[in-house]
Amino acid sequence: MSSNAPDPHVVSVDLGDRSYDVHVGAGVRSCLSSVVPTGARRAAVITQPNVGWHVESGLDQSVLEVPDGEEAKCLAVVERLCRDMSSAGFTRSDVIVAVGGGVVTDVAGFVAAVYHRGMRYVSVPTTLLGQVDAAIGGKTGVNLPEGKNLVGAFWQPHAVLCDTEVLATLPPREMRSGQGELAKYHFLGGDGLDALDLAQRIAAAVRIKADVVAADEREGGRRAILNYGHTLAHAIETAGRFDLRHGEAVAVGLVYAAEVAAAMGRIDDDRVAYHRRVVTGYGLPSRLPALLDDDELLALFGRDKKAVDGLTLVLDSARGVEPVTPVPEAVLRQALAAIR
Ligand code: GLY
Numbered sequence: 124m125s126s127n128a129p130d131p132h133v134v135s136v137d138l139g140d141r142s143y144d145v146h147v148g149a150g151v152r153s154c155l156s157s158v159v160p161t162g163a164r165r166a167a168v169i170t171q172p173n174v175g176w177h178v179e180s181g182l183d184q185s186v187l188e189v190p191d192g193e194e195a196k197c198l199a200v201v202e203r204l205c206r207d208m209s210s211a212g213f214t215r216s217d218v219i220v221a222v223g224g225g226v227v228t229d230v231a232g233f234v235a236a237v238y239h240r241g242m243r244y245v246s247v248p249t250t251l252l253g254q255v256d257a258a259i260g261g262k263t264g265v266n267l268p269e270g271k272n273l274v275g276a277f278w279q280p281h282a283v284l285c286d287t288e289v290l291a292t293l294p295p296r297e298m299r300s301g302q303g304e305l306a307k308y309h310f311l312g313g314d315g316l317d318a319l320d321l322a323q324r325i326a327a328a329v330r331i332k333a334d335v336v337a338a339d340e341r342e343g344g345r346r347a348i349l350n351y352g353h354t355l356a357h358a359i360e361t362a363g364r365f366d367l368r369h370g371e372a373v374a375v376g377l378v379y380a381a382e383v384a385a386a387m388g389r390i391d392d393d394r395v396a397y398h399r400r401v402v403t404g405y406g407l408p409s410r411l412p413a414l415l416d417d418d419e420l421l422a423l424f425g426r427d428k429k430a431v432d433g434l435t436l437v438l439d440s441a442r443g444v445e446p447v448t449p450v451p452e453a454v455l456r457q458a459l460a461a462i463r
Contacts (some may be wrong), residue, residue: 128457136259138279138334138340140237145283146258147334149324152247152289154222156181158282160243163218167208169231170222171195175291176249185211196226196265198274204234211301218281219244219366221420224297225257229275230239232263236278251301252370254285255308255328256349260336277341285329296368302405303370304328306377307351311335312442317404347446351437352376358423365412374407375462382458383450384438391396397445410462417459421452 129424132149143439146154151447155178159166166180173191187207189195221231221244228246235244248258264275290298308328316324332349339346356372367375384390402409424434433449 126241132322134326134329134333136279137337141279143280143282145148145285145329147254147285147287147329148322149288150286152176152178152286154284154325154343155179155245155247158245158284159218159220159411160245160281163214163243165213165217165384167211167213168218168220168222169204169227169234171224171227173353174223174227174249176222176247177293178220178247180218180220182218183219186368190228193226193266196230198265198267200230201234201237202264204230204281205238208234208238213238213242215239215242217242220247220315221251221258222243224248224250224253225404228253228258229263230265230381232261232278232280233265233275234311235280236263236276241278243253246283247279247284249289251290251325252304253300253301254287254290254325255301256304258283258285259329259332260346260349261340285325287325292431299405300368300370303352303368303377303402303407306370306401306405306407307349307375308332310351310398310439311348312378312443326444344446347435348437351439351444352380354434355379355420356434358420359415361423362415362419362421363413367408367412371408373437374402374405375409375411378402378409379411379458379462380436380438382434382461383454386454386457386461387447387450389440389447391437398439407412413458417456420459424455 131146131151134145135269136143159180166182166184166223168184168186182235189200219231235242246258248254261277261279263278264272267273308331311331312411352373355376359372378398381395385395435446435448436450438447
């Protein structure tokens with residue numbers, strides 16, 4: 124890669140002929156022209172108005188905007204983008220460049236998966252959450268009124284550019300939300316993350332995710348560990364009455380998962396305390412919002428998409444984090460009491 128960026132970290136997601144590199148570092152967005160796929164003549168840059176970052180693909184490029192907000196993650200926006208691309212004459216040999224947070228990379232990745240039966244895309248995630256999670260691993264898709272991410276495809280990007288420079292202007296809540304996902308990696312083999320600076324930490328998180336995705340691209344099993352802390356987080360988000368961002372809800376969910384694991388004798392009190400230290404070390408919440416009662420939460424756990432054949436939770440142990448089924452209801456309730 125020729126670029127002005129100082130020594131970016133490069134992490135490979137090893138998926139055979141669909142392998143790709145994730146470049147992490149200050150200024151790596153300026154490397155875009157060197158990672159666009161060979162043979163692409165034009166670039167459709169898909170972004171949101173509030174993103175505000177310009178990228179230069181080195182190709183003839185058109186900017187297509189989707190509306191701000193999570194509501195843009197819907198089929199109507201996918202149709203709009205496909206029609207605009209068709210009117211503008213984009214073909215399968217061109218490239219999409221997704222510039223934005225998780226909404227943009229999920230929608231643009233899905234458009235790339237379905238437009239002309241599939242074209243290449245490069246992601247330039249501009250949020251911490253996007254850089255350590257959403258933009259890596261090829262999960263693309265949109266929400267339906269019936270639930271989140273119900274329509275989508277596994278469609279891997281051609282390259283990902285995680286520019287740490289753009290994080291400097293993220294609103295503090297958005298940064299904290301990303302830190303909730305970052306906190307998760309401390310328990311997925313990222314014990315040494317504390318000692319790293321932000322770019323190194325993002326690269327280390329990406330490396331952990333890349334290894335998991337390479338082992339189980341389509342979430343037949345192991346990839347579920349990337350949902351560590353997410354069962355309670357999704358329940359809190361679905362209840363919808365609380366001003367918690369995704370990563371903040373994940374932070375509470377991580378501590379909850381630790382309490383469940385302790386109640387099942389899988390980990391000891393020191394390990395639970397370590398979960399609390401990591402989460403609070405990022406300035407994230409570790410307690411349940413008041414007014415969410417246990418019965419409502421248990422009902423919401425049952426609706427989580429990982430609830431197959433009884434409730435499955437991703438839980439810690441001396442062997443590491445793994446999906447566990449079933450988790451007794453009494454344990455779920457005991458652990459809820461512990462985080463109130
Ligand atoms: N965000 C979880 C995954 O990519 O599998």
